[in-house]
Amino acid sequence: MTRLIFRCQFCSRRPDPLTQISLEKTVVDVTFGAYVDAMPEQWLVWHGHGPYGPPRYACPEHRGDLVAYLREHYGAIGPHPWKGPPYPTKIRGDRQERRVSIGRPAPKPPA
């Protein structure tokens, strides 16, 4: 079985074994433009996809740097990078988000 390697994009640190498991679980989540906390070390995961770029990871010390980086690079694309904490620890089942087009308001539900 291939072991996925996660590194903080700022300091190249590796997660502890339990956080590694949390990070591996986030890989199967198909979500668009969302922050996720990977416990117990509380790494920050950015689920980009599409115009928001690849998934990105930051260790606890560099969470703020990742948020700043994403807002600088993708902040003009849509509201997702501007979301503030608390972030969910998992996003499975959150399919609603994917149907919302970037740059346009969500369609109103039928009356």
Ligand SMILES: [Zn+2]
């Ligand atoms: Zn780091």
